[in-house]
Amino acid sequence: MxxxxxxxxxxxxxxxxxxxxxxxxxxxxAATGFGIAEVREQRQTIAALLAEDAKDRANAISKHDAWGDAAYDAFHLTYAPPSDFAFAALGQRDTAPWLHRVRMLSLESQIHEADTANADFGLIGRFDxxxxxxxxxxxxxxxxxxxxxxxxxxxxxxxxxxxxxxxxxxxxxxxxxxxxxxxxxxxxxxxxxxxxxxxxxxxxxxxxxxxxxxxxxxxxxxxxxxxxxxxxxxxxxxxxxxxxxxxxxxxxxxxxxxxxxxVPVPDGAEILMLQRDAVNDAWDKPKAATMTPFLARHPEWRALGTVEKPFEWKWYYAFQQVGDQQAEPIVTAYRQGRLARDRAAGWAALLSPAALTERGLERLAGTDTRAMIAYEDRVRAFHARLRAFHYPLFFRDPPYDPVVLDGLPRYDPAP
Amino acid sequence: MTPTLEARSLVVMRDGAAVLNDVSFAIAPGEVFALLGGNGAGKSTTLLTFLGFLQPTAGDVLVAGRSVGDDVEAARAKIAYLPEAASLYGHLNAYENLGYFLDLAGRKVSRAALDAALDQVALPTEARQRRMQSYSKGMRQKTAIALALLRDTPILLLDEPTSGLDPVAIDEFHAMVQALAAAGRTVLMVTHDVYGACQVADRVGLLRGGRLVGSFAASDAGGRIDTETVHAAFAAREAA
CATH class of the missing domain: 1.10.357 (Tetracycline Repressor; domain 2)
Known part of the structure; x- marks a missing residue:
């Protein structure tokens, strides 16, 4: 002493x-202050959008008298709130999207539309x-x-x-x-x-x-x-x-x-283009080209799966889902590739105390690659609940009643 | 009586060359022994070997009868060392420098004791609170000597201790060394200064090329070593 x-x-x-x-x-x-300011800005952005979310959706729904129209215009806010520790390590929150407004359309293009470059592992990043x-x-x-x-x-x-x-x-x-x-x-x-x-x-x-x-x-x-x-x-x-x-x-x-x-990884833009092409092409294809793969995934709607009119909402939303189904291989490759890169980066970080420390802090802060992929998975799970809510309305087509839409699933940001 | 410092057939090799070669001497308690020699004679190497910074290639060095290699820490605890061109911290004043080094050596000394030691070496009072970067070489050396005094150890190893001191301060320093020896301290000093060595030492040894080539004792010369004799021997050895 x-x-x-x-x-x-x-x-x-x-x-x-x-x-x-x-x-x-x-x-x-300064680094702590910048981190806190950034995290607070992100929280304020989320809070501001949350305040408008239900109101916007109610407003959009009130303008329509068909399930399909209402679903088309109803946006749902999904987000990954920064953890209480995120101020210390902003990590992948700089490069990976942490906030979306999704609707009943093809999901993968919505997840990746702001993701023109890979949101892969971060080794050296912003001044936090x-x-x-x-x-x-x-x-x-x-x-x-x-x-x-x-x-x-x-x-x-x-x-x-x-x-x-x-x-x-x-x-x-x-x-x-x-x-x-x-x-x-x-x-x-x-x-x-x-x-x-x-x-x-x-x-x-x-x-x-x-x-x-x-x-x-x-x-x-x-x-x-x-x-x-x-x-x-x-x-x-x-x-x-x-x-x-x-x-x-x-x-x-x-x-x-x-x-x-x-570890080659397709980039987000490829997913976006593939899915948009799949959806756009569906307009010109026979209805069966959409409904067959859709019903293979959802046999519970086989009895109501015939499309008789030139346009039906169940067909429209079916080809949105089939767009996701067609993108599944590249989405899976993208997801697994990012995880594989992250694992490899973890091994490589053993050679660099700096990278190891930064990765450790990002892990604690929930701002690493795995945390951001987990958020995307939560968005997918929420979107699946949206589809499960809407498909009975599209396929059975009961009389439009906006009160039913009060029961729309709500996004839960908790991991 | 066990010698306080002893070199036994000491050989120190550095980079394949013998810096000290079969050097033997023993210094009794209360004795002042001066090693004279030119540059590269092995004077500082001798001191560093007693301090345990250099290991003997052959032979041994002993402090209070115990090999330095057996317990270098114990040996150092008995020694106050004054290096050549003692460089104290320029950003600290004299009190802070003394306090730091003494604390490092595990000694607590009062401000009054610091002042007494600084008075003994005649460091001006007004200078003591100034940062040492403003000190002259002589003032720095005086502060370093004060530090050696304050360590209050039974042995002093002094490397060119009068370097930078003015003639008056050199005389005062010699008187101080003799007083310390009279009080039982053992002093080994290495120097180029033949006259100073003869004035203060009980014995003078001549080092040349790592060998102890001559020795003169005051007791053999009626109490005082004859400067001319030593100088002549020194000059002859250096010319040889």
Missing amino acids: NALLREARFLAKDRGAVLWIVLALLLSA FAFLAAAVAPLLLILLLHDLRAGERVAGRHDWLVASAGTPRRLWLPRAGVRFGGLALALLVPFWIGAAIEGAGFGAALAASALVVGSLAAWWAIIAVVGRRNASPPALLAALVGIWLMLALLIPAAARAGIEAA
């Missing part, structure tokens, strides 16, 4: 080291707490620790200090430990405040703190190994920045390129 106090007092007098720690504090406050902790903090730690020994060697104090301390451990461990602790606290205090403001669970905050400290400890070990070399401080700094570049940027980038090449 005495040694830590001694080194804390010593650190307080070292303007260069204090500058890096204050910078870490400011960056952490996860990016700061994973990629920037190690650089600050390098700046704080790289010349602990070498700087004293150059100043001619190394042997004097060690001789005074008796053992190297009694000197370097508390000196490096105080700097390490100072940096960790500078990073974590704004994060803890943010977690308290956002109401994040204690367990998640604790796990995230352990992840950040563990990541910094891994970097400390790297710096300690390199710092033992009898080289000048600039040479050590250059070597450590090179290692940081490799571990924090090059390996993740190379892994990403390698995984993308090794």
Whole structure:
């Protein structure tokens, strides 16, 4: 304890080291603030749309007197609300859609219409707490620790200090430990405040703190190994920045390129085009071309499955579903490909403490690939409930009664 | 009586070359031993070996009768070391520097004791609160000497201790070393300064090329080593 106090007092007098720690504090406050602002904006967007959702749907339904027309114009809001911890790691919420307004048409094109590029794994992303902790903090730690020994060697104090301390451990461990602790606290205090403001669970905050400290400890070990070399401080700094570049940027980038090449994934636009073509082509095909595959999936409507008029809503919505059925192989490939890439990225992250930390924080925040795919699955499940609600109305075609539509399924965002 | 410091047939090899070669000497408690030698003679290597920073390739070094290699921490705890060109922290003042190094050595010293030591080395009072980056070389050396005094250890290893000191301060330093020896401290100093060594030391050893090539004791010369004799021997050895 005495040694830590001694080194804390010593650190307080070292303007260069204090500058890096204050910078870490400011960056952490900024990253936490940006994260909270972004999450609040997302929540406000969801709240604003939720406030209008039921009203818009009621308004659309009130204008019609047929089940098919009402279903066509009725939009349903689906969304993945950010978790209480999402402010710390926005992750895939930057690239994957987390909000849709779906209706009874083909679903996959609705899910992917804003998804012209792949929403695949994220390794290095926006400036949030996860990016700061994973990629920037190690650089600050390098700046704080790289010349602990070498700087004293150059100043001619190394042997004097060690001789005074008796053992190297009694000197370097508390000196490096105080700097390490100072940096960790500078990073974590704004994060803890943010977690308290956002109401994040204690367990998640604790796990995230352990992840950040563990990541910094891994970097400390790297710096300690390199710092033992009898080289000048600039040479050590250059070597450590090179290692940081490799571990924090090059390996993740190379892994990403390698995984993308090794695991081909169709992009969202392909799904959109395929399904729209399927739906548009259905207008020109014989009715049986739609109804046969539809009834194969829904034999319960076989008795009412004959289409006699040139246009019937049951046929129209059947070819919307058949559009989804035709897109199923590519949708499955897309989903599995993203999961396969994510798994591969998880293995690759073992080579990069930065990627591993960022992925860990995104997992805790529920903003990783698996969480976003889970949201898409919830949208699919909700849409299936919508279809199950509407098909009896389309196929049996009872007299139109808007009160029946009060019983429309409601989307539940809970996982 | 067990010597406080002893080198036994000490050999230290660095990069394949012998920096110290079969060096033997023993320093009794309360004795001041000065090692003289030119650049690269092995003077600082001798001190670093006693401090455990360099391992003997052959032979041994002992502190208070115990091999340094057996317990380097115990050996260091008995030694106050003053390195050549002692470089204290420029961003700290004299009190903070002394406090830091003493704390590192596990010693708590009062402000009054710090002032007493700084008075002893004649560091101006007005300078003590200033950052050391504004100090002259002599002022820095005085502060480092004060630190060695404050360590209150039975052994002092001094590497060119009068470097940067003015003539008056050198005389005061020599008087201080003799007083410390009289109080029972053992001093091993290495220096280029033949005259200073003869003035302060009980014995002077000549190191050349890693070998101890001559030794002069005050007791053999009526209480004081003859500077001219040592100088002549030193010059002859250096010329050889």
